[in-house]
Amino acid sequence: MAKKKRVPIPDDIAAEILFISDRTCCVCNIRGKQVQIHHVDEDPSNNTLGNLSVLCFECHDQTMIKGGFGRKLEANQIFKYRNDWHERVRNRKAKADEIASIQTVTGSTETVIVNVINEEDYLNYKTYDDPNLLKDYLDKILIVHNAQLTIARTKWDTGVTMTMNQGNYDMVDFYEEVLIELSTFYPKGHFNNLTPKKYFSELISSRFLWNRLVLEPHGVGTGGTIVSTMTGGSVMNDLKHMIVDMVNSLLFPYEIDEQIDLDKWRDEWLT
Template identity: 30%
Template sequence: MSRKKVKQTTQTEILYKSRRRCPICYGLNGDTDIKKGQIAHLDQDSSNNDFDNLAFLCFDHHDEFDGKTSQSKSLQKDEVKKYRDDLYQIFEELGTENLPDLEVFEENTNNVERDKLEFDVYQEKIKIYREIRKFLGLIIRDADIEIKDMIEFANKTDEAVFLFDKDISKLIAEIYHQASQLRYTNKRLNSRYLDVGRERTRIAEENMELLNWFSKTTKELKSHFYPYLSL
């Protein structure tokens, strides 16, 4: 292929975006010093002057990348392009003042990813808290609970075991058990076969104790979740 001269405007744009820093120096060594160098064709086709195919490299890395030694050194086109794009991004976001080295930049990137993960986990915790509050609200409102609501509650709080310590999983299990007991006592009290007497009184008292338990648990719910949801 015959060599085509890179347009002056293109050269200027590359030098500006790179600030005459070599992306290979930066990518491999975290070196952000200004270098003497020249523009390289990343696909090693000197007739391909597309902007994306060009990068400013220091003389040493230009010779290494263009020469036969590039095979032994494993300097590949996509690798160099990635170093170049990372360097461009840094200059676009931070400029040249207080330019971080590679380790600092990667650490900041990891921190952003970790913060996002923590936010996503927090959102899942909030969902479970709201499902429990909703379930307790139904019981307080109706003094009873439908089986479909119990199934929905179990499904929507199932992942709590992965997000909280054992105390929350234990609380959820206890709420479900007490809800089952409440359904049972209500069913017995509504049965036409349960006559007035000691058994009916005992079940009515148990039913009232359960409702009091749900009222108390609702009031204490925030304190159970405070260690996990406070910011």
């Protein structure tokens, strides 16, 4: 059988599959691993979105036939893993949006943030220019934050790696949504001309990769299972401080720096 010619995956399709997969392997679901886009039917010319999945290098190796033995991951298995993972990512993001959105936190019906999934939707993405709304959000998000931390601590206290990781991921999703909400007080297109969801998705994925690499100085995969938990904790800390930086920058142009005690707000947020 003639070998099928590889056709480069178009940039927009590659970006879309990475985004809806949260740049995370759909099989092992461990964030921070290096990943690649896999053609499930093994036809390198079939670049349709439905034929692509995101796998880490280790899981991708299991799709190969080696030494005369059959592959460990068949196409139908990958499809099931992928579809399940995509649904979990959608539900996770929707839950974080429901918890941390400006509309939920403040009760504002002035505008509703659009759940953008591609650049065309950015035309409908709404921004805010209301200092009172920003102040109200900052006051109330502290209460929501404390509640989310309480829930996450019940998972961290189990001592079970998978459950502890889920607590980290829940908080990372929450912080990502807060960053997205704060970004709506910036001009449209401000963040590298990307939608906030795409911008922060890429940024957070890079922080997972960076922190995981730092935590394994003797080589990738040498740190054991605890590395995934430590990586999630480091990313959480990164995002918490990014939010403080954004709040600090937003207070002055909106002239509400005198209405909010930034030091007190920051101390409570970082507790």
